[in-house]
Amino acid sequence: MKVFVIGSGGREHALVWKIAQSSRVQKIYCAPGSAGIARHAECVDISVENIPALAEFAVKESIDLTVVGPEAPLAGGVVDEFRKLHIPIFGPDRRAAEIESSKSFAKDLMRVNSIPTAAFWTFSEYDQLESLLKEAKYPLVLKADGLAAGKGVAICGDSDTARALGHAMMTEKKFGSAGARVVVEELLTGQEVSIIALVAGDTVAVLEPSQDHKQAYDNDEGPNTGGMGAYSPVPAITEPTLRRIERDIIIPTVHGMNREERPYFGVLYVGLMLTSAGPQVLEYNCRFGDPETQPLLMRLETDLVDLLEGAVTGNLGDVTLSWRQGASLCVVLASGGYPGSYRKGLPITGIEEAEAMEDVVVFHAGTSKVNGEWRTAGGRVMGVTARGSDVGDARRRAYDAVEKITFEGMHYRTDIGARALG
Ligand code: AMP
Ligand code: GLY
Numbered sequence: 001m002k003v004f005v006i007g008s009g010g011r012e013h014a015l016v017w018k019i020a021q022s023s024r025v026q027k028i029y030c031a032p033g034s035a036g037i038a039r040h041a042e043c044v045d046i047s048v049e050n051i052p053a054l055a056e057f058a059v060k061e062s063i064d065l066t067v068v069g070p071e072a073p074l075a076g077g078v079v080d081e082f083r084k085l086h087i088p089i090f091g092p093d094r095r096a097a098e099i100e101s102s103k104s105f106a107k108d109l110m111r112v113n114s115i116p117t118a119a120f121w122t123f124s125e126y127d128q129l130e131s132l133l134k135e136a137k138y139p140l141v142l143k144a145d146g147l148a149a150g151k152g153v154a155i156c157g158d159s160d161t162a163r164a165l166g167h168a169m170m171t172e173k174k175f176g177s178a179g180a181r182v183v184v185e186e187l188l189t190g191q192e193v194s195i196i197a198l199v200a201g202d203t204v205a206v207l208e209p210s211q212d213h214k215q216a217y218d219n220d221e222g223p224n225t226g227g228m229g230a231y232s233p234v235p236a237i238t239e240p241t242l243r244r245i246e247r248d249i250i251i252p253t254v255h256g257m258n259r260e261e262r263p264y265f266g267v268l269y270v271g272l273m274l275t276s277a278g279p280q281v282l283e284y285n286c287r288f289g290d291p292e293t294q295p296l297l298m299r300l301e302t303d304l305v306d307l308l309e310g311a312v313t314g315n316l317g318d319v320t321l322s323w324r325q326g327a328s329l330c331v332v333l334a335s336g337g338y339p340g341s342y343r344k345g346l347p348i349t350g351i352e353e354a355e356a357m358e359d360v361v362v363f364h365a366g367t368s369k370v371n372g373e374w375r376t377a378g379g380r381v382m383g384v385t386a387r388g389s390d391v392g393d394a395r396r397r398a399y400d401a402v403e404k405i406t407f408e409g410m411h412y413r414t415d416i417g418a419r420a421l422g
Contacts, residue, residue, distance in 0.1 A: 001024055001025055001026065001064035001065065001305070002025075002026065002027045002028075002029070002061060002062065002063050002064050002065075003019050003025050003027070003028050003029070003063070003064065003065050003066075003067065003305065004028075004029045004030070004031070004057070004058055004061070004063040004065070004066040004067070005019070005028065005029070005030045005031075005033075005037075005041065005066075005067050005069065006030075006031055006048055006054060006066065006067070006068045006069055006070070006073060006078070007030070007031075007048055007068070007069025007070050008030070008032050008033055008034045008037065008048070008069075009034075009069065009070070009290055009365045009366075009380070010290055010291055010293075010294055010332070010363040010364065010365035010380065010382065010383040011069050011288050011289070011290035011291070011293040011294070012030065012033070012034075012037060012069040013034065013036050013037050013294075013363040013364050013365070014293045014294045014297045014298075014363050014383075014385075015067055015069065015288070015293065015297070015304070016028055016030055016033075016037050016040045016041045017040055017297070017361065017363070018297040018300065018304045019067070019304055019305055020040040020041070021303075021304075022303045022304065022305040022306075023303075024303070024305050024306075025305060027042070028040060028041035028042070029041060029042050029043075029044050029057075029061065029063070030042070030043050030044065031043070031044040031045070031046040031047075031048070031054060031057065032044065032045055032046060032047060032048070034364055034365075034366075034367065034368075034377075035364065035367055035368050035369040035374070035377075036362075036363070036364020036365075036367055036382070037364065044057060048069075048070055048072060048073045049072060049073065049076065051073060051076055051077065051078045051081050052081070054066075054073070054078060054081075055078075055081045055082055055085055055087065058082065058085075058087045058089075059085060059087060063087060063088075064088060065088050065089075065090065065305065065308060065309060065312065066082060066087065066088065066089040066090065067089075067090045067091075067308055068089065068090065068091040068266075068287065069287060069288065069290075070287060071097065071100050071101065071147060071285065071286055071287050072147065074091050074092060074094070074097040074100075074101075074266075074286050074287060075094065075097045075098075075100070075101035075147060075286075076094070077093070077094035078091070079091045079092060079093040079094070079097075079265075079266075080093045080094050088309075088312050088313075089312070090265075090266055090308045090309075090311055090312050091265070091266040091267070091286070091287070092264055092265055092266040092286050093262075093265075095262045096257060096262045096263065096264045096265070096266075096286070097286040098262070099253075099257070099264070099268070099284045099286055100147070100283075100284055100285045100286040100287075101146060101147050101286075102145055102146065103143050103144075103145050103146075103183045103283070104122045104145050104181050104183055106283070106284050107120050107122065107183060107185075108122075109253070109256050109257070109260065110253075110281060112256060113252045113253065113255070113256035114252070115248070115249055115252050115253060115256070115281060116248065116249070116277075116278060116279065116280045116281065117280050117281040117282075118141070118185040118186045118187070118188050118280060118282075119185065119186045120183055120184060120185045120186070121183070121184045122145075122181060122182070122183050122184075123166075123170075123181065123182050123183075123184070124180065124181045125170075126166065126167060126170040126171050129166045129170065129182055129184070130163055130166065130167075132184060133159055133162045133163050133166060133184070134159055134163070136159070136162075136184070138156065138157055138158050138159065138162070139155055139156060139157050139187045140155075140156050140162060140184055140185065140186065140187060141153065141154070141155050141156070141184070141185040141186070141187055142154050142156055142162055142165050142166060142169070142182060142183075142184055143182065143183040143184075143185065144169050144174075144175045144178045144179040144181075144182060145178060145179070145180065145181035145182065145183060146175070146177060146178030146179070146180070146181075147178055148175040148178045148179070150224065150225075150226055151175070151224075152169075152175050152178055152179070153224075155187060162184075166182055169182055170182055188273040188275050188280055188282065189273070189275065190273045190274045190275040190276070191211070191236055191273070191274045191419065192211065192212070192214070192271065192272065192273055192274075192282065193209050193210070193211050193234050193236065193237055193271075193272050193274060193279075194209070194210045194211065194212055194230075194269060194270070194271055194272075194289050194292045195207075195209055195237075195242075195245055195249075195250070195269070195270045195272060196210070196267060196268075196269045196270075196288065196289060196292065196293075196296065197246075197250050197267070197268045197269075197270070198266070198267060198268075198307055198308075198310070198311045198316060199254055199264045199265060199266060199267070199268045199311065199316075200265055200310060200311045200312070200313070200314045200315070200316040201254075201258070201263045201264070201265060201314050202254060202255070202258060202263075203314070203316040203317050204246070204250055204251065204254060204268075204316065205307065205310075205311075205316050205319060205321055206242065206245075206246050206250060207296055207300075207321070208232050208233045208296065208299070208323055209232065209233055209234040209237040209242060210230050210231065210232035210233070210234060210289070210292040210295060210296055211230060211231060211232075211234045211236075211292075211417075211419070211420070212227045212228075212229070212230045212289060212291065212292055213227065213228045213229045213230065213413055213415075213416055214227060214228070215228070216228060216334075216338070216339060216411075216413075217413065218413050218414055218415045219415065223339050223340070224339070225334070225338065225339045225379075225380075226290060226339070226379075226380055227289070227290060227291045227292070227332065227380075228291075228331075228332045228334065228412065228413045228416070229291060229329070229330055229331045229332050229383075229412070229413055229416030229417075230289070230291045230292045230294065230295050230329070230330050230416070231295055231327060231328065231329035231330070231391055231394065231395070231416065231417040231420060232292070232295045232296050232299060232327065232328055232329075233327060234420065235391070235420050235422075236274060236419075236420075237274075241279070244278075244279070245270070245272065245279050248279075249270060249272070249279065249281060250268065250270065253268065253270070253284070254268070265311060265312065265314075266286060266287070266311060267285075267286065267287050267288050268284065268286070269284065269285035269286070269287065269288065269289050269292075270283075270284055271283040271284070271285065290365075291330045291332055291363075291380075291383045294330040294361075294363045294383045294385045295327075295328035295329055295330045295385055295394075296328075298328040298361060298385055298386075298387055299323050299324045299326070299327070299328045299387065300321070300322075300323060300324075301322040301323060301324055302319065302320065302321050302322050306319050307319050307321075324387065325389075326387060326388055326389045326390060326393070326394065327387070327388060327389075327390050327391040327393070327394045327420075328385060328386065328387045328388070328394050329385065329386060329388070329391060329394040329395050329398045329416060329417050330363070330383040330384065330385040330398065330416070331383070331384050331385075331398050331399065331402050331412055331413070331416050332365070332380050332381075332382070332383050332412060332413075333380075333381050333382050333383075333384060333402065333405060333407075333410050333411075333412045334379055334380050334381060334410070334411050334412060335366070335376055335378070335379050335380075335381055335409060335410075335411075336408070336409020336410065336411055337409065338379035338380065338411070339379060342379055342409070343376070343408075343409065344366075344375070344376055344377050344378070345368075345370075345375050345376065345377070346375060346376045346407045346408045346409065347373055347374070347375055347407060347408075348367065348373075348374040348375060348376060348381070348405065348406070348407040349374075349405070349406050349407070350404040350405040350406055351374055351382075351405060353404040353405075354384060354401040354402070354404040354405050355401075357386075357397070357400065357401050357404075358397075359386055359387040359388065359397060360384065360385070360386045360397060360398070360401045361385050361386075362382050362383070362384050362385070362401070362405075363382060363383040363385055364381075364382050365378055365380040365381060365382055365383060366378015366379060366380055366381045366382075367381060367382060376407055381407070381410070382405075384398055384401045384402050384405065385398065386398035386400075386401060391417050391420040391421060392417075392420075392421055394417070395416065395417045395421075398416070399414070
């Protein structure tokens with residue numbers, strides 16, 4: 001069969017890498033792809049936002065299965081367009097993707113379905129937001145309602161900071177229309193974990209838990225990033241906790257979406273805080289996590305194509321999930337300055353040496369190849385991922401591989417997975 005992956009980051013590299021291992025697949029295309037992805041797939045120069053061109057390509061090439069990496073095309077209706085043309089595609093349609101693209105929709109869904117989450121208030125007028133912010137107890141969390149590339153959420157320690165941010169979002173349109181509505185939430189504390197499930201209308205397959213590291217520097221310091229590293233499984237999530245999350249959070253979410261007449265197909269990614277009162281939902285995403293997908297897919301034994309196809313056709317119940325024993329861990333190597341501004345085009349050495357190591361895969365996120373030489377081309381440059389007998393072993397292997405790689409300004413966290421080691 002022919003598979004088409006949409007996206008270009010480390011997550012999409014991991015998807016393409018895993019799909020390439022399926023004996024059912026003859027050909028993989030990726031739009032727009034990357035120099036790293038080009039080793040397993042034919043890259044097609046179409047932007048992820050150009051939905052008509054993506055659909056036209058899938059029709060022309062008679063693609064059997066399309067997999068969408070990032071949220072923007074899902075929120076933009078790529079699945080609706082493909083379905084109209086009867087081309088099989090994995091992911092939620094535009095209305096179902098609102099679970100990620102509208103935080104107020106997601107919060108209302110949780111309230112109606114008694115899904116544990118932080119208390120919240122939604123505003124569409126700045127004056128009303130300001131009155132609450134004047135009276136409120138701090139800290140509080142302010143969130144732009146719409147998609148803001150991960151930058152629309154801030155923890156505010158006092159009323160002045162919160163009002164300045166609320167004003168920037170709603171009146172100065174700092175995030176454009178994404179800030180037309182603002183959600184204010186109480187602050188939750190605890191460990192954050194990612195639970196990723198595949199959903200097909202009313203059946204679910206819950207993948208093993210993983211944990212991302214969002215802040216730029218060690219000990220969770222510094223600015224928020226797209227994610228600086230991840231590992232799986234997470235010892236803090238025991239089997240009974242995972243079953244409880246499935247019963248009290250995932251299933252009610254999926255049923256709630258059905259009742260809203262927004263049946264859910266695709267990835268349901270639940271970002272959870274493990275609070276002293278139990279797991280509570282921080283956010284939903286409608287797509288695979290990046291970088292969580294990299295360590296997850298390194299451990300998944302099941303043919304990913306069977307799983308994705310099951311989620312498209314509604315046959316998830318027939319697929320058994322199996323995982324390699326042990327653990328896997330991904331360390332993201334970032335450009336100097338990331339998540340702020342950074343230089344591109346810097347030569348990278350050592351990728352081949354790292355990849356030659358046993359149970360190590362380097363997933364490219366922002367690289368390019370110039371005259372046969374690897375160069376940096378993004379903020380998150382690559383995710384060095386290793387498998388091991390447990391988190392500690394995977395971590396040692398991943399950091400040994402990281403040692404082989406250099407580029408000017410390279411920075412990475414040295415404490416990925418530290419929490420799992422106690
Ligand atoms: P979101 O896009 O809603 O997931 O928020 C991004 C990040 O902000 C999350 O991954 C958390 O680290 C943090 N966050 C969001 N909501 C809360 C909350 N209610 N309490 C504490 N941290 C939060
Ligand atoms: N790793 C966080 C995300 O994918 O949203």
